Amino acid sequence: MEKYIGIMSGTSLDGIDAVLVATDGERVTLLARTGSPFEPGLRRRLLALAGGDAVTARQWGELDAELGQAYAAVTLQLLHESGHSAEHIRAIGCHGQTVWHQPAGPLPFSLQLGDGNRLAADTGIIAINDFRRKDMALGGQGAPLVPAFHQRVLGGVDHVRILVNIGGIANITVLAPDQPVLGFDVGPGNMLMDLWARRHLGQPYDNNAAFALQGRVDTALLNRLLAEPWLALPAPKSTGRELFSEAWLNARLPVEIKPADVQATLAEFTATAIANEVDKWPAGELLVCGGGGHNPLLMQRLAALLPNWRVDTSNSAGVDMDAMEAMAFAWLAHQTMHNLPGNLPEVTGARRPAILGAIHLPG
Ligand SMILES: Nc1ncnc2c1ncn2[C@@H]1O[C@H](COP(=O)(O)OP(=O)(O)O)[C@@H](O)[C@H]1O
Ligand SMILES: [Mg+2]
Incomplete structure (x- = not known):
């Protein structure tokens, strides 16, 4: 069994959930779970952005960086609390924070913020994010992936x-x-x-x-x-x-x-x-x-x-209701690391199953 970390922060904008799982792709066992609420200022800015408020490129980039840091901090907290170190972990699957999801129209896209480069560099673990857009590039909704x-x-x-x-x-x-x-x-x-x-x-x-x-x-x-x-x-x-x-x-x-x-x-x-x-x-x-x-x-x-x-x-x-989504992204990271598809075309409408995500190496 390999160990993966899954990180989820959903549309409720309540904060970040992180889990550590052991999986061989078939079975997925929850080993540890932690979480961290969003700092109120960050939450307010995310709410504004997700509500369609105009932001500058600079504000956008700063939010991306700040979220990347926040995901890394939760990861380090999870490692600390569970007594694991970075080399025990094969990869992190990080959903990111959705700020716009537009599955229809001539140019469908779904944008999740949270810099994966920072997540990989700050933790020393391979970080995979941007799970939705491959499915969308293949004509799918990019959702749901769970x-x-x-x-x-x-x-x-x-x-x-x-x-x-x-x-x-x-x-x-x-x-x-x-x-x-x-x-x-x-x-x-x-x-x-x-x-x-x-x-x-x-x-x-x-x-x-x-x-x-x-x-x-x-x-x-x-x-x-x-x-x-x-x-x-x-x-x-x-x-x-x-x-x-x-x-x-x-x-x-x-x-x-x-x-x-x-x-x-x-x-x-x-x-x-x-x-x-x-x-x-x-x-x-x-x-x-x-x-x-x-x-x-x-x-x-x-x-x-x-x-x-x-x-x-x-x-x-037998599956912790509060860990489910983050576990799904840990499992999706496993799929990507093994060149296995993560989407179900019958669910998303994509033309075919695909290997999902963008991989950020820590080295
Ligand atoms: N005790 C509770 N009573 C009512 N609602 C709750 C309670 N605990 C959690 N919630 C709801 O769950 C939401 C967070 O759910 P979550 O699964 O984290 O959503 P997301 O995946 O969108 O972040 C909160 O915003 C709140 O609406
Ligand atoms: Mg949440």
């Missing part, structure tokens, strides 16, 4: 097993017996709820849904949110802050509404958009991973909307 990993660690069961990763965006992976893996984004995850919590509570998220639980679902607003045409598009599809933005929400809010009712409605919207997709398959097991799995209201609403499904977190199937 389904291949989900299949590897949670596939091969005799019933329909759907994974939903509830990060900033929610994406599902459908593992059904004797069928190709399916996976696509289904809508916002925590992103809209986080935005509203920031606006009305001054907090990064609605901790344990306390604010949402004070409100009532506004059916008219819920229906307006659910009428978003993107939700009805067929897969392959992916989305991000570019669509489900503050402007998108503002355009749908009524003039008079209690903030807690908006929070309750956003939670219901998130759960409903997920459940509507899940419900298209014969009932089985729905496993939640990502930060949304810690939101008790989301979990409760998913279970209520899917009465015939067993709804639980991925922990119940």
Whole structure:
């Protein structure tokens, strides 16, 4: 077994998750996990950039460098905490911070910041990043990339097993017996709820849904949110802050509404958009991973909307819900180092499987 480090920082912009795994490509064992929240100033600048604010080339480059440093610092922290040193690690798979994801149109692209040169130089470990653009160069969405990993660690069961990763965006992976893996984004995850919590509570998220639980679902607003045409598009599809933005929400809010009712409605919207997709398959097991799995209201609403499904977190199937995405990028690094493909064309829509990522050597 070789050891890899995986680093994930998702669209929630909450911070960086890092894991150390041992893998032979088939089995993936979690050895250690750590994390680090974004420093508030960095978070604010990332939010502005991801919201479409204009930045200068200099600001752009500085953010790239600063993120590269932040990824390196988390890596060193992980090595320290787990008692490993750089020479034990074959490579780092670093997702980077998405600042723009545009899978459609004449010039599709997806940009993740976080200088891999710095990550390699500061840690002394091979750093692989920029995992999405090869898939896009081959006509794919560049997303989601985690389904291949989900299949590897949670596939091969005799019933329909759907994974939903509830990060900033929610994406599902459908593992059904004797069928190709399916996976696509289904809508916002925590992103809209986080935005509203920031606006009305001054907090990064609605901790344990306390604010949402004070409100009532506004059916008219819920229906307006659910009428978003993107939700009805067929897969392959992916989305991000570019669509489900503050402007998108503002355009749908009524003039008079209690903030807690908006929070309750956003939670219901998130759960409903997920459940509507899940419900298209014969009932089985729905496993939640990502930060949304810690939101008790989301979990409760998913279970209520899917009465015939067993709804639980991925922990119940033996994979740490908070480590899943970072583990996927550690595994993707393994794939790249072994000249193996990382994407699933049936998921992303790419013309063929491809070796993903840009490799930065430390030497
Ligand atoms: N106790 C909790 N109550 C409600 N929401 C939570 C809780 N813990 C985490 N979250 C949600 O999870 C999000 C982080 O999820 P994460 O999987 O890291 O997303 P991403 O991959 O986009 O970074 C937070 O922004 C928050 O919305
Ligand atoms: Mg996160």
